[in-house]
Amino acid sequence: MKELSLIIGGPQGAGLETSAQILTYSLAYSGYGIISDREYFSNIKGRHSYIHSLVSSKRIPSSLTYPVQLIAALDHETIFTHFNSLEDGGVMIYDVLTEDKTLDDTPSMEESLKNKLRSEFKLLGIDGSIKSLIKYIKNIKKVETIPLNYFEIINEVSKKIALPASQAARYVSSIVIGAIAGLMNIKKKYIEYSLTRRFSDKPELIQHNKTIINMVYNKIIEKYGYKLELEQSKLKYRELMIVSGNDVVAMGKIVGGLRYQSYYPITPAADESFTIESYEKLKVNDKDIGSIIVIQTEDEIAAITSAIGATLTGVRASTSTSGPGFSLMVEGLGWAGMNEAPIVITYYQRGGPSTGLPTRGSQGDLLFSLYASHGEFPRIVLASGDHLEAFYDTIEAFNLAEKYQTPVIHLLDKFLANSIVTLNVPNLSSTTIERGALIEKVSGEYKRFDLSKPISLRAVLGATIMWYTGDEHNELGHINEDSENREKMYRKRLEKLKIANEEIPEERRVSYYGSEDDEILLVGWGFTKGVVMDTLNILNDKGIKAGYLHIRMFSPFPSKFVKEMLNKFEENNIIAIEHNYLAQAAEIIHINTGIKIKKNVIKYNGRPIYLNELVEAILRILEGEDRVVLKYGP
C-alpha cells in the first residue's frame, strides 16, 4: 500500500486526541506524510467525535478521502455512525463486548441519525444491533473485522502494571493505537519515542501506555500480520513539523513580532491564544528576546478595542476570533479604519449563522469580512489556503497593517484550525518585517493625519502629542465636520487601498496552479486549496486538463490577473469550489471583474470537502450540471 486513510472514533473526552498525536508522531517519525482532521460536537464529554487521517508514503497529503480503509472504534456509536464510511474490503477494529448494543442503547446519538439508520438497516436486513451490523459488513462488504475484548485487555494490563481496573480503563485508547500500530507495522521504538514526547513529564503514563500498546500490538500481528503495512516512504525529509492551523498562526504571530494579543474564548480560535501565551517569555539560550502580553478579556469588544489601544503605542497587536466574536468586534473595526490603526484580526470561520455549528467548518464569512461595519473605509482581507500559507500570511498581515495603516482581516477556517499536518519547517530567510511610516521621534508640531502624504507618518503614544477620535477629524486628530476636510480625509483613507492595490504584486494575491493548455478552470480560496490541488492530479490521470486559480487576497482584489485568467477559459469550463451556499468568492469575482461564474461545487454541511466527492462532482459539472452540493461526512 502507498496510502492509507483511517478513522478513529469514540466519545469526546476518551483520549482520541492523544491517540491521534501518538500515531501522527510515530508515522511522521517513520517518514510518512500525514494529514488529520478532527470532527467533534460542541460538547466536552460523551458526544461522538473522530479523527480522520490520510497517511502517505509518496507525498505530504493535503486532503482527505472518504470512505476510508480502516476504522478503529472506541465505542459502539462509532460503528453505527461510520460503517458506511468504510470501503469494501476495509478493516474494522472494535470492542467485541459492544456486539449486544443496539441503536436504542445510544443516547448520545442524534435521533435524526438513528432514524436514518433504522430505515437503512431495514433495507439491508440488519436488526439494529452491532452484532448484525458486523455480520453485514463482514459478509456483504467483505470487511476484515478485528474484534478485541477491551475489558479483558484492560484487566490483564491492570494486573501487570498494578493499577486498579477502573483507572486502567482510562487507557482504552491505547488499545486502538496498539492495534493500528501492529497492522501498519509501525516500529515499537517510534511509538515509544512518541509517548516520551507526549508525556515527557509523566513517566508512569509512558510506561502504562507502552505496556498496553505492546501487548495489543503482539496479539494483533500474531493473528492478522502486518495487514495494513505501507511501503517504505519515498519522502526524503530529515525534519518535519507536526502542527495544527492554530499552531502555525501562533508561530507566525510570534515570528512577526506580535507583542499584544487579546481574545475572548471561542471555538475554533482560542487554542491559538493559548499557544501564544505559552511563549509569553521569548527566550533563546537564556537570552530574553521579548515578551508577549496575552489577555483574556471580558468580551470580544474589549478584545479588539484593547488591541487597538495597544497598536497606538506602536506594538504589533492582534485578536483572534470566529464569526460570533467578529460580529461584536465590528464597532472596533470601524474605529480602527477611521483612525488608521494597524490592527490584525485573525478570523477563523465556522458554521453560522448565529452560533451555528460551533465546532464545524465553513467559509461563509467572506462577504461579512469584506463589508462589516458602517461607512466606507479601507481594509485588507487575506485568506490562507493551507498551513504554510497561514504561517507566512500571518507575518504579512502585520506588515500590510503597518504599511497601509489599516485593519487587516486574516481569514482562516475551522478545517485549517483543527487539522494537524506534517509540514516542512518554514524558511525565514526571505521573511521581512516592514513597519511602514512608523517614526520613533518627532520634532515640531505633529499631525497624525497629515494630508500632505497619502500615508501619514505614524508616531506613537508616548513620543509626542496627538489626538484620535471616531468622529471625522482634522489633521491633528480633532473632531471636524467641515465638508471640505471631510472629503479630503475620506478620500485619503480610501485611496490607501488604491496604493496597496498598486504596490502589492498580484502574483502575491492570487496563484494559478496549472499549465498553458488547461481546459478546465477550478476557482477557490481558503482551505479548499488542498483538496482542489489533489483533485487536479486525479483529473489529469483521467486525461482532463484542469488548473486551479487560488485567491489569497480579497481586498485589494487582484482584478487584472483574475480577469485575464477567467477570459482564457470557456464559460462552461469555469467552476467555483466553495464551502458556502452562495459561492461568495464567485460573487466577489463578479463585482470586481464583471465575469459571472456559472458553475459551482459547494458544501455547507459543516464537514470538509473530500477528494473523491470533489472529483465526482467535477465530472458531473463537465457532463452539464450547473451546481453540485456535496454531502459526504457523518
Next chain:
Amino acid sequence: MARKLTDYQSDVWVDWCPGCGNFGILASMYRALSELDLKPEETIIVSGIGCSGKTPHFIKVNGVHTLHGRAIPFAMGIKLANPKLTVIINSGDGDLLGIGAGHFVALGRRNIDLTIILHDNTVYGLTKGQASPTLKRKLKPKALPKPNIQDAVNPIALALASGYTFIARGYSMMVDHLKELIKKSIQHKGAALVDVLQPCVTYDNIHTIEYYKKRVYKLEDSDWNPIVDKPEEREEKIIKAWIKSQEYDEKIPIGVFYQDPYIDSFEERINERINTYLENPPAKQKIEQNGKPIINNETFRKIFNQYIIKIE
C-alpha cells in the same frame, strides 16, 4: 521648569452648553495635570461617547476619543502595552455604567493602574436627555415623557464590589476639592474611580446646583478614614465604605470613600510572570533587525523545538 496650567489647554473651542458642569471637571483636570507636572507626551486621556467624550480634545496631552462604552478597554490596551504612560479615562455615566458596565467591572477585577473620572449627570446629554443608569427611579427630568421606571446603579458601591482600590466622589462645582481627588486618583497605583456629580444644565432640572448645594458635604470634615492601613482591615473598611455609599439622597458625601494600597496592580501581576515586563514593556521592544524578524531560522528551531520531529 514646571509646566503651567495653560500649557495643558488645547486650542479647541469647548462646545459644551454654557454653565455645563463639565467645565468644572475640565478646570480641575488642568489644575491636577499641571500640579502633578505630568509630561503631555506621556499622558493619555481616553474617553467614550457623549458630551464627556469630547474632553480629550480640550486638553493638550494625548487624546483618544473612542467608542460608546469602550474607553476602558482602549485604555487597558494602551496601558498594558506601555505601563510607563499615565492613562486617565474621562467619560460619562451612560458610557461607563450603561453600555460599558462589563468593562467597568472587569477593570476592578484587574486593578490596572488606570484612573476614571466619571462625569455623572444622570442623563444622556448629547442625545437629548434620556435617563442614564445613575438616574433614580420615579424621577422625571424634563426631557423624559414618563418618570424613570428603572432603578439607579450606585457607582461607588459598584466599584467597591468590583475591586477598585481607590474610590472617591467629587462635585464639579467644587473645583479645588475635585482637583485634589483627581491628583490622588492619578497618584494611586491601581484602578481608581472618581465619581463626579456634574449638573446637566440643559436636561436635568432636578440635580441642579441648588439641589447639590443643600446636600453635598465633605467626608474629610468628619472623622472618616478611607485608607486600608493594613491588609487585615480590608473587610471592615469595605463594609464601612459600602454603608457610606448608601448615603445617596438627602445628604451626599464627597471625598475619598476607600483606598487600598495593598492589592497588586495588574502590571505587577504580569511582572510576576514576565519578570522583564515593567522595565522592558512591549512598546519598548525591538521586533526586527535590518528589516528581518529577530527570530531567524536557528532561533525558530530552538523556540518551537517541541513541534519539530528530527529523523536520524
